[in-house]
Amino acid sequence: MPWIDIGLASDFPQGRGVAVVADGRRLAVFNADGQLYAVDDLCPHRRFPLNDGIVQGSTVRCRTHGSCFKVDTGELVRGPAGRGIGAYAVKLEETRVLVAMPD
Secondary structure, three states: OOEEEEEEHHHOOEOOEEEEEEOOEEEEEEEEOOEEEEEEOEOOOOOOEOOOOEEEOOEEEOOOOOOEEEOOOOOEEEOOOOOOOOEEOEEEEOOEEEEEOOO
């Protein structure tokens, strides 16, 4: 599983999501309580972006129709999405953020 560099730790502000592309896949990266998480950026309900969703603790809520997902596992908590989203391992190497992408 390759690790892809997605930016500096300072690129990901607390309590907000940032859209990135890693290995051709669009991801939303969240800084929740100082921990970084990466999930698929598009809500499976209507394919609206999650990076601008509302972060509350360890969940993100899609602004469009209210589906909520756990940022650490991608699990659907509630809402019309019908299923969860992909979640990806994140690690820091000094000041760089890397995300693990499946082969």
